[in-house]
Amino acid sequence: MSRIGKLPISIPQGVEIKVSDTNVxxxxxxxxxxxxxxxxxxxxxVEDGVLHLQRNGESKREKSMHGLYRALLNNMVTGVSEGFHxxxxxxxxxxxxxxxxxxLELALGYSHSIFMELPEEIKIETVTEKGKNPLIKMxxxxxxxxxxxxxxxxxxxxxxxxxxxxIRFQGxxxxxxxxxxxxx
Numbered sequence: 644m645s646r647i648g649k650l651p652i653s654i655p656q657g658v659e660i661k662v663s664d665t666n667v668x669x670x671x672x673x674x675x676x677x678x679x680x681x682x683x684x685x686x687x688x689v690e691d692g693v694l695h696l697q698r699n700g701e702s703k704r705e706k707s708m709h710g711l712y713r714a715l716l717n718n719m720v721t722g723v724s725e726g727f728h729x730x731x732x733x734x735x736x737x738x739x740x741x742x743x744x745x746x747l748e749l750a751l752g753y754s755h756s757i758f759m760e761l762p763e764e765i766k767i768e769t770v771t772e773k774g775k776n777p778l779i780k781m782x783x784x785x786x787x788x789x790x791x792x793x794x795x796x797x798x799x800x801x802x803x804x805x806x807x808x809x810i811r812f813q814g815x816x817x818x819x820x821x822x823x824x825x826x827x
Contacts, residue, residue, distance in 0.1 A: 648709030652694040652717050655724045660694060662687050668716060672723030675764065675784040679715055682708045694720075722784035729793045733777040735808035738800075740777045742769045747779070751800040751810070759799075765792060778813070 654660060658672040666681045681687065684705045688695045694716065698709045721727070733740045739750040747767060749757040761767055764785055770778040779796065783789040793812070802809035804820045811817060 646710075648696055648698065648706075648713045650713065652696075652713070652720055654689070654692045654694060654720060658720055658724050660689055660720075662689065668719075670716070670719040670723050672720075672784075674723050674726050677719045677723060677785060679712075679719060681712050681716075684708060685712050718786045722786055726782055726784050727786045727789050728780065728782040729789060730781075730813040731779040731793060731796060731810055732813050733779065733810050734802070735800075735806075738777070738808070739771070740769045740779050741771075742767045742779075747796070749796075749799060752808075757799055759796065761792060762788060764788060779810075 655672075658670065661669045661671075663669070666683055666685070666687075667678060668681055668687065669676065669678050671677075684699045685708055686697045686699070688697065696709060696713050696716070698705045733749070733751075735752060737750065738752060739748075741748045745761045745763060745765075745767070747759045747761060747769075749759065751757060761781075765781050765783045765788065768780045770780065781789060781793065797810045797812070800809045802811045802815075802817045804818065805822060807817050807819060
């Protein structure tokens with residue numbers, strides 16, 4: 644049996660799970676509401692505040708779907724109850740980040756500013772302190788959407804290996820390369 648798939652998902656106080664006839668799971672809580680379609684080979688049982696997933700057969704595909712949907716549903720329960728957050732640093736001289744509502748304005752050394760409209764589910768905040776790198780803080784109940792948007796922001800100016808300039812996740816370590824050695 645799948646080591647991940649067989650683990651039960653405990654449902655915290657204030658989180659409600661509904662399973663429709665078409666195997667669509669709706670999880671709602673204080674931070675939002677999320678939906679996920681589940682493969683028909685997976686059965687869902689909600690009893691005593693615990694969600695159990697069971698698979699019909701023992702094929703390789705069913706085993707992989709078992710673990711996948713358990714992880715997705717666990718992320719949904721965690722998202723609507725606690726939420727997910729990520730922090731990115733903008734490193735470079737003259738690099739700036741500002742948020743006005745759902746629009747993120749980035750100055751990343753190009754000849755123009757980059758304006759990025761974020762989905763309404765994501766709450767964004769930028770922090771600029773003197774002498775420190777600007778920070779982009781994002782929170783959301785959907786882990787997948789948050790990761791996708793964070794990766795898109797990072798792709799606008801990836802950290803380069805010589806000086807380390809660019810957008811990186813807070814705490815991310817970039818291996819730096821030595822520059823050219825002067826010829827003698």
